[in-house]
Amino acid sequence: MESENILEAKQVSVAFRIAGKFQKAIYDIDLRLRRGEVLAIVGESGSGKSTIGKTIVGLEQMTSGQLIYKGQDVSKKKIRNQLKYNKDVQMIFQDAFSSLNPRKTIYDIIAEPIRNFEKIDANTENKRIHELLDIVGLPKQALEQYPFQFSGGQQQRIGIARVVATNPKLIVADEPVSALDLSVQAQV
Ligand SMILES: Nc1ncnc2c1ncn2[C@@H]1O[C@H](COP(=O)(O)OP(=O)(O)OP(=O)(O)O)[C@@H](O)[C@H]1O
Ligand SMILES: [Mg+2]
Secondary structure, three states: OOOOEEEEEEEEEEEEEEOOEEEEEEEEEEEEEEOOOOOOOOOOOOOOHHHHHHHHHOOOOOOEEEEEEOOEEOOOHHHHHHOOHHHHEEEEOOOOHHHOOOOOOHHHHHHHHHHHHOOOOHHHHHHHHHHHHHHOOOOHHHHHOOHHHOOHHHHHHHHHHHHHOOOOOEEEEOOOOOOOOHHHHHHO
8 A cells, every 4th residue: 555646636727817808827747646655746936836736636627638536536525525535635835824814813724724624622623622722833822813913934833733743644744844944944
């Protein structure tokens, strides 16, 4: 089972409507990721790295192609649900701040995926959120605060805590440290 493919993209294209015309942002992408493997996508600005990531987690629609997760086509919602795809495949966004709901406290932001995907009681949830905060190196008082009260590096950590909250099987990390200074990059 060690070399089992966890994710395959086959001929995936995504087009955006720009000034009334459809323009392809990514064109016939193929990729294969095995369990335990790290796959890095490198390319110049605007080449489509974020788009492929968002497409994998379902935030952009494919114009054509297939996404195969654990051997099954996850373009079908029913299969996505069966495989718990939305719980197990998570993304750390390039722009941490805009991915955090400005009206929610850090507590509620980190709790959201847990509440969506797991049924646990308030005490267990509370313990879990404190552990996650600890893992990403933020102080307890952060929990009552709002995203704008944090630095870019801290916002990135909040995004990471939220992503690992449900123990995903696959994480799409979209330049999770490129906006941070070098010492913070090393920590994150
Ligand atoms: N929502 C959108 N609507 C229209 N065009 C978009 C949208 N998102 C991305 N694009 C376009 O798709 C192309 C790929 O963008 P994408 O953000 O995937 O690039 P990237 O490789 O992540 O770049 P960077 O290194 O700057 O983060 C760009 O030409 C961009 O303008
Ligand atoms: Mg990008």
